[in-house]
Amino acid sequence: MRVGPLPGPSPWVALRPDRPPRILQVLFWGNMATTFAVFGFTAWAEREHISTAPPEVTAVVVAATLSAVLCCLLWPFAAWSPHAPARRRAVSAAFLVVAVLCTMTSNATMFLLVCVASVQAVAVFGVTGGAVHAVLLAAFGLSGPLFIPEMPLWAGVYTAATMLFLAAVSAALFLALTVAARRAEHTRDLLAELEQAHGELRVRNRQVREMTLAEERSRMAREMHDSTGHHLTALAMTLSNALRFRTHRPDEAWTEVEQARDLAREALEDTRRWVRALRPLTLEGVSGPEAMRALAGSFDGTGLRVDFTAEGTWPDPPEAAELVCYRALQEGLANAVRHSGAGRIGVHLRSTPDTVELMVEDDGQGAGAARTERGFGLRGIAERAGAVGGAMTAGNGPEGGFLLRVEVPASEPSHEALSAREGAA
Numbered sequence: 001m002r003v004g005p006l007p008g009p010s011p012w013v014a015l016r017p018d019r020p021p022r023i024l025q026v027l028f029w030g031n032m033a034t035t036f037a038v039f040g041f042t043a044w045a046e047r048e049h050i051s052t053a054p055p056e057v058t059a060v061v062v063a064a065t066l067s068a069v070l071c072c073l074l075w076p077f078a079a080w081s082p083h084a085p086a087r088r089r090a091v092s093a094a095f096l097v098v099a100v101l102c103t104m105t106s107n108a109t110m111f112l113l114v115c116v117a118s119v120q121a122v123a124v125f126g127v128t129g130g131a132v133h134a135v136l137l138a139a140f141g142l143s144g145p146l147f148i149p150e151m152p153l154w155a156g157v158y159t160a161a162t163m164l165f166l167a168a169v170s171a172a173l174f175l176a177l178t179v180a181a182r183r184a185e186h187t188r189d190l191l192a193e194l195e196q197a198h199g200e201l202r203v204r205n206r207q208v209r210e211m212t213l214a215e216e217r218s219r220m221a222r223e224m225h226d227s228t229g230h231h232l233t234a235l236a237m238t239l240s241n242a243l244r245f246r247t248h249r250p251d252e253a254w255t256e257v258e259q260a261r262d263l264a265r266e267a268l269e270d271t272r273r274w275v276r277a278l279r280p281l282t283l284e285g286v287s288g289p290e291a292m293r294a295l296a297g298s299f300d301g302t303g304l305r306v307d308f309t310a311e312g313t314w315p316d317p318p319e320a321a322e323l324v325c326y327r328a329l330q331e332g333l334a335n336a337v338r339h340s341g342a343g344r345i346g347v348h349l350r351s352t353p354d355t356v357e358l359m360v361e362d363d364g365q366g367a368g369a370a371r372t373e374r375g376f377g378l379r380g381i382a383e384r385a386g387a388v389g390g391a392m393t394a395g396n397g398p399e400g401g402f403l404l405r406v407e408v409p410a411s412e413p414s415h416e417a418l419s420a421r422e423g424a425a
Contacts, residue, residue: 018088020080024116031112032072035102039065067101071113074098079124092124096133100140103163114163115170122171123178130171137163215380235263270338288314288322289349292329292358296347299333304362305344306333312351315410321388324381325349325358328392328406331377332360340364340402353410360404366396381406 020028039061074095079088099117103110114137121133141160242256289310296308329347336345342364350357381404382392390408397403 018080018084020078020120024119027112028075028116031110031116032068035068035110035113039068064102067098070098071095071102078120080120082124082126084124089124092120096121097136100133100136103137103140103159111162111166114166118167118170119174122174127171130167134164134167134171137167232267235260235267238263288316289351292326292347292349295326295329296333296345299337299345304337304342306347307344308347308349310349310351314351315353315356317356317408317410318388318412321356321390321408321410324384324388324390324408325356325406327384328358328381328404329360331381332404335377335404336360336362336364336402340366342401351410355407355410357405357407359406361397362401364401366400366402378404 019025074091077088078092078095079085080092082089084092096117099113102113118130118133118137122130125132138160141163142156238256238260242253242260245253245256293308293310296306299306332347333345336342340362342362345360345362348359348361350359378392378394385392385406385408388408390406392407393403393405395403
């Protein structure tokens, strides 16, 4: 059975303006119950000697008992925060004075009351209030022999030292527990904010993924409409001509059928090229140069020779930057097969500790400026490269053919660098 996380200490030490922490409630009422039980038992055990006790001793016992009762009456209305209303802070001051009076009997059960009162003095009046309360306790302990002549001086000194020690330890422990509780609350708030931010990031990531897929599908739809759709349209027209010529001009009809067969073969090859271009990076458990080498090798069956070379040590760039290189290679290979009329495609991948550069060049007929500037696929690659802090250039090579070059950073670019690049663009 799975057990949930245990509750933290905050409910036991957290301060509120109108009530004390739970631990102090337990200590105070437990101390009061024990005190009254001791007073009652002592009075019953000494009932035969009460009438012969000195008047000053009787007065001290009565005063201590009344002070304890008054403490119980003031306790529910005392303040527990420096920001509490002035009336409740006045009740707290009165409670602290009465708690000092309760110690006049030097009863051991009153030591817990000293601890509780010291905590309240620090909670409401700060460290200064706690120090003043400790001094009052020590002074009252030293004055014990004045109220009870039978009490030796050393007993008063012992009582004063004990009161000071209890007050200091109680205040220090309470401050430490309060700081720990506040830090725990702050940590829980941070974790809640982090969880919320993580949820928002997941939603945003899903939206970006959907937008990227929609953009990629739109691009592929246009490209397939322009290539495969053209072949299928021509195929339909050729078959219609063959059907029309089959009776009166059978030789021309068979010629049309042969042309239809060639068009169907071209459409099939074009479709296979797009399927290869859509393969993800990790389809076969590889990434980086291996994935790009595999992609370049998959175009060998298109009638072109694809030469792939890699230079330098792969710096393991961010996934977004690696994906830009992979998509750029897809675009370059597909365009070379469809438009260049080339017999060879050269792919060169150069890696440095700071950048990754990909070049795709062919020995074809090149491309006009209009196709370079308006090509949907090239525009998409340029936007992706800019989004990761990289750049793309495309155009006719110095020795003919077409050259596509993409360079991306090997590390995550800073927000300032991306903003500067966008401003320059």
